Structure formats: C-alpha cells, structure tokens
Amino acid sequence: MKKLQIMRISGWALLIALTFGACERPKEKAIGYDHIITVVCDERNWEACEPILVQTLGKIYQTPPTETLYTFQRISPNDLNTNILNKNLMILTRLEEKSGVTPQVRSMLPDTTISDMRKNPKGYYQQGDAYATGQALVVVIGKTLADLRNRLEINQDQIFNFFEEKMLERNTAFIYRSGEQFELAERYFNEYGFYLRMMHDYVEIENRPKDKILWLGRDFPYRWLTVSWAAPTDSTLEYQLNDLLNKTFGKKLRDVKLNRDYLTSESIWFKQYSAFKFYGLWESKTEVKGGPFIAYGFYEPVKNRIYLVSGIVHAPEKAKMPYIRQMETIIRTFDTKIFEVD
Numbered sequence: 001m002k003k004l005q006i007m008r009i010s011g012w013a014l015l016i017a018l019t020f021g022a023c024e025r026p027k028e029k030a031i032g033y034d035h036i037i038t039v040v041c042d043e044r045n046w047e048a049c050e051p052i053l054v055q056t057l058g059k060i061y062q063t064p065p066t067e068t069l070y071t072f073q074r075i076s077p078n079d080l081n082t083n084i085l086n087k088n089l090m091i092l093t094r095l096e097e098k099s100g101v102t103p104q105v106r107s108m109l110p111d112t113t114i115s116d117m118r119k120n121p122k123g124y125y126q127q128g129d130a131y132a133t134g135q136a137l138v139v140v141i142g143k144t145l146a147d148l149r150n151r152l153e154i155n156q157d158q159i160f161n162f163f164e165e166k167m168l169e170r171n172t173a174f175i176y177r178s179g180e181q182f183e184l185a186e187r188y189f190n191e192y193g194f195y196l197r198m199m200h201d202y203v204e205i206e207n208r209p210k211d212k213i214l215w216l217g218r219d220f221p222y223r224w225l226t227v228s229w230a231a232p233t234d235s236t237l238e239y240q241l242n243d244l245l246n247k248t249f250g251k252k253l254r255d256v257k258l259n260r261d262y263l264t265s266e267s268i269w270f271k272q273y274s275a276f277k278f279y280g281l282w283e284s285k286t287e288v289k290g291g292p293f294i295a296y297g298f299y300e301p302v303k304n305r306i307y308l309v310s311g312i313v314h315a316p317e318k319a320k321m322p323y324i325r326q327m328e329t330i331i332r333t334f335d336t337k338i339f340e341v342d
Contacts, residue, residue: 063320136166221315241297273298
C-alpha cells in the first residue's frame with residue numbers, strides 16, 4: 001500500500017499523506033507522446049502563462065525544419081478524466097469559483113497541500129507516477145494572474161527538469177527494451193575507461209585510439225554516436241570544448257561539418273560535471289545529406305580528460321526530435337565506472 005508522496009515547494013520537500021486502498025491495482029502505463037504536455041487551464045490563464053512555458057519547455061530546435069522540445073495541448077477541465085493517464089500533465093489555476101479547474105484540483109489534492117502552496121509565494125506541486133506509471137504531474141496555483149505567472153517564472157527550470165527526468169526514465173526503458181550490448185560496453189570501458197550503455201543494434205564504425213575517437217552507428221533512420229576526447233589545457237572549458245567540437249566535426253569525422261549559422265550552446269550540469277550542451281545542424285561534405293546533432297562536453301577528473309559525446313541523425317521526411325532524444329538518453333549513460341543495471 002502506497003502511503004507517501006512528495007510535494008515540491010520552492011526547493012524543499014514536504015511529505016504529505018495520500019491514502020490509497022489496501023487492494024489498489026497496479027497503475028497502468030502513462031499514454032501519449034513524450035513531447036506533448038497536456039495543460040488543463042482556463043483560456044485567460046493560458047494566454048498569460050504560455051509565453052513563460054515556451055521559454056523552456058517549448059524551446060525550438062533546428063532539425064530541419066524546426067521542432068520544439070515540447071508542445072502543449074490545452075484541454076478543458078471537462079476533458080481531464082479522459083486525459084488523466086497522459087504522460088505529461090500540467091494544471092494551471094487561480095482556483096476561481098466559476099472555473100471548472102477548481103473542483104478538479106480540490107478533488108486531487110488535500111486542502112492542507114493547497115493551503116501550504118498558496119502561503120508560499122514560490123510553492124507548486126509535482127508528483128511522478130501520480131495516476132499512471134511514468135507520468136509527470138505538475139500543479140501551479142496562483143492567487144492572482146500575476147501570482148500565477150510569477151510562480152511559473154520562478155520555478156520554470158525546476159519544472160523543466162522534472163519533465164525531463166520523467167522523459168529520461170521512459171526513454172531509457174524504451175530504448176533498452178530489446179536488450180543492450182554489455183560486452184561491447186565493457187570492452188570500451190577496459191580500452192578507454194568510460195562506459196556507455198549500448199543499444200542492441202548499434203555497430204562499431206571506427207575505433208581510432210590515435211585520433212582519440214570512437215564512432216558507432218545504426219541503419220535508417222541513420223544515427224551516429226561518437227565519443228572524442230583530449231588532454232586538458234589552461235584555457236577555459238568553453239574554449240577547449242569548442243576546439244574539440246571543431247576537430248571532431250570536420251577532422252576526426254572527415255565527411256561531416258557543422259552549419260555554424262545554427263550552432264547553439266548552453267551551460268548545463270551533466271551528472272556531477274559542469275558541462276556545455278551543443279546542438280544545431282550538420283552537413284555532409286560529399287553528399288546531399290544532413291540533419292540535427294547534439295553533443296555534451298565536459299571535463300572528467302578521473303581520467304583527466306575533456307570529453308565530447310555527440311550524436312547526429314539523418315531521417316528525411318521524419319520527425320527528428322524523438323531520435324535526438326533517444327541519443328541524448330544514451331549520452332546521459334556516460335560514466336567512468338561500470339554500474340549495475342536493474
């Protein structure tokens with residue numbers, strides 16, 4: 001019997017008791033697309049909140065053409081029950097008496113939870129697996145329209161990270177559902193000292209220790225995964241990673257170059273590493289071929305190396321973001337130690 005869930009309020013956790021029947025059935029798996037966030041929200045609240053959500057959750061990627069990280073599906077409160085198992089569910093409300101969202105929220109959360117959120121100007125609610133396994137639920141309650149917007153702005157990074165965490169969990173289960181290549185991954189660990197969980201259908205394309213690059217891939221839709229590295233210097237991390245990025249795409253990968261007009265980078269935390277995330281478009285030097293790429297670069301102190309772990313996709317006439325997200329999931333398994341896989 002499940003008894004406790006966690007409510008996130010401005011960075012600190014408050015345990016709240018949610019009662020479930022002793023004979024509760026196992027939850028169904030969350031349904032729908034990973035990139036769609038179902039938003040239960042009145043029209044006026046949505047007009048005020050949408051621009052804030054677009055800044056993070058609706059971030060645009062050139063693939064080409066353009067695709068967003070997440071898209072929003074706003075529904076009426078009357079349609080909540082038919083969408084209650086959706087993978088990503090967000091409720092935005094001011095608890096107005098005439099709003100159809102109000103009774104829905106009051107039936108979902110205890111009065112004490114709602115009261116605590118409203119007292120804390122940074123408070124909001126998030127819960128994983130709320131109504132289905134793999135689901136991400138976020139509830140933001142504001143006293144006024146300005147308060148609702150303020151809570152979203154203050155917490156947008158935490159909300160983004162929560163949706164990303166649940167997406168990563170679902171994607172990990174999906175891409176390794178048919179197994180993985182433990183022996184290949186362990187061979188690379190013994191050879192180079194780093195570990196990547198390898199999908200069952202990836203094959204080695206090139207392994208060039210002298211050039212400090214490992215290149216793997218799979219058939220259509222084409223996906224290439226590379227790990228390249230270099231010894232650190234006294235330059236800034238950003239400068240060293242840009243240098244390694246240039247050498248990887250154009251020299252180490254001889255037929256591939258990046259389109260500099262669409263290159264974007266941002267500083268992030270990758271596990272325990274201060275890192276940079278690069279994304280944009282790649283092009284073939286010899287063929288009419290290209291697509292999106294993504295790369296994570298960081299300094300790893302155990303091996304005293306600068307690493308760039310990158311993935312590129314070529315999938316004409318297909319949505320590219322699902323493949324980029326799968327490669328990002330693999331990239332995030334990078335480690336310098338072998339760990340147990342459940």
